[in-house]
Amino acid sequence: MNTKRILVLGIGNILWADEGFGVRCAEALNAGWQFPPQVTLMDGGTQGLYLLPYVQEADCLLVFDAVDYGDPPGTLREVVGDQVPRFMGAKKMSLHQxxxxxxxxxxxxxxxxxxxxxxxxxxxxxxxxxxxxxRDVVKALMAPAIDLALSWLARWGSVPEARAVGGEPINDNALAMDRYEGGRPPADQACRLGDARFLNQECV
Structure with missing residues (x-):
């Protein structure tokens, strides 16, 4: 049995365009997969030091974020180990970093x-x-980012289970493109996804 405590954290501000990338990735993971009890999935928003107790309790930490690397827009990077704090502080885009x-x-x-x-x-x-x-170039990277996260969770021995819709697993690309940035989904789809937020009446 895996005893590693894992924290998956999406940080950023969804009110400022691409700053919301990290939070949107965390939302999509939460909607599409069920996690074993040793995994904590969290929307960290712009909470800063309020996140410290959760980070201190983790053995493994995976963070989604929009970071100014100086790369072309829409470039996805995977940073590991002691390079993470350096990249988080390389060029501040906002107070959350x-x-x-x-x-x-x-x-x-x-x-x-x-x-x-x-x-x-x-x-x-x-x-x-x-x-x-x-923006479209950033939105398109949600699915690859989620795939990277799932591979790390597997490496850490905590494979989540895909939620199913009509007997088929939810496609992470559909989550990234449609659920959060494409507006209001059809009512029957929202009901199947268990997302009554998008409905004017309760699902039956």
């Missing part, structure tokens, strides 16, 4: 930094659009 870099530093100072760190980050295209959705 300052806050999360402080979380990692505080966890290290207290001797409780997770033994394994992974950052799955995307180079944003647009940040100065309050209320705007993910």
């Amino acid at each position: 300052t806050g999360f870099q402080e979380v990692l530093m505080a966890a290290e100072l207290t001797g409780k930094l997770p033994a394994e760190l992974v950052l799955i980050g995307v180079q944003p295209e647009e940040l100065e659009d309050f209320g705007g959705s993910l």
